[in-house]
Amino acid sequence: MIEDRISLSEAPDIPGLVFRHFRGESDYPRMVAAIAASAEADKNERADTVEDIANAYAHLTNCDPYQDMIFPEVGEEVIGYSRGWWQEEPNVGPYLYTFVGFLVPAWRRNGIGRVMLHWMEDRLRTVAAGHPSGRPKLLQGFASETEAGLAVLLEQEGYKPIRYFHQMVRPTLEDIPDFPLPEGLEVRPALPQQYRAIWEAGAEAFRDHWGYVSPTEEDYQAWLNNERFFQPHLWRVAWDVATDQVAGQVGTFINHAENEKYVRRRGYTESISVRRPWRRQGLARALIVRSLGAQKEAGMTESALGVDSENLSGATRVYEECGFRVVKRSAVYRKPL
Secondary structure, three states: OHEEEOOOOOOOOOOOOOOOOOOHHHHHHHHHHHHHHHHHOOOOOOOOOOOHHHHHOOOOOOOOOOEEEEEEEOOOEEOOOEEEEEEEOOOOOOEEEEEEEOOOOOOOOOOOOHHHHHHHHHHHHHHHOOOOOOOOOEEEEEEEOOOHHHHHHHHOOOEEEEEEEEEEOOOOOOOOOOOOOOOOEEEEEEHHHHHHHHHHHHHHHHOOOOOOOOOOOOHHHHHHOOOOOOOHOOEEEEEEOOOEEEEEOOOOOHHHHHHHOOOEEEEOOOOOEEHHHHOOHHHHHHHHHHHHHHHHHOOEEEEEEEEEEOOOOOHHHHHHHOOOEEEEEEEEEEOOO
């Protein structure tokens, strides 16, 4: 398909190497393969499926994959891809032009990744030209501590790490502490007619977090239709008895495909949030230990979560009190557009 080729003057001289645009659903298996090869080399634990990609791409926001993606191929074999999109932080915050990318290890360190990054930056600059001036505009990428090559590339291209995040693991689900619920609250099963209220309560609570971007209806639909992670029977949601409002929640889930791949029994204690009126009462701890109990009842033997290392609510300390320990660090990289 010559018509979808991308011409790049700085492309390395590699026999058979071409760059092209996204071709739709037929690319999903190729994308999964590129993610898997990259994850193995970079020591990032992932077990993505075609179904995961299909759900995500059915609900993209501020991204046209046919314009905002680049695929390198050698001999008609996809060896990676990159995708970009844009967001804006509320309250006159910056416009963020974010990208992710994957490259099969055998094709690294020969200039392909840098060419992909330059193309993506140019594409995002074109997108940014259509947005109002007067607000900061920032390019944004990510790298974990095991992605040393990517971190070096970003820093060589002028990006700086501006925020660090931790992956934390509780290596056992024994000896779960007993943290009581604050008075006036109760945990109830999550019912379908409550899903929207639970989602909106979580979005409201996360408004105080660094880098918050208002979720869209597409984000809600992606969450609602994510068969792998949408597991309301495991959630622990606290309601205020007097007002019948969601006070806080933990969006517990089990990634069965990942557990099978890595031969373990891990649950995830994620989407932890407490709304402002119910903070600093011990609610997060109470919900976390109940989430851990649900994971144990489901046959899991360990749990994991991700956290902003500079969270102003002291989340890392709370998680440590619940038995979690830091095992990996990652960074958000930015540079002015």
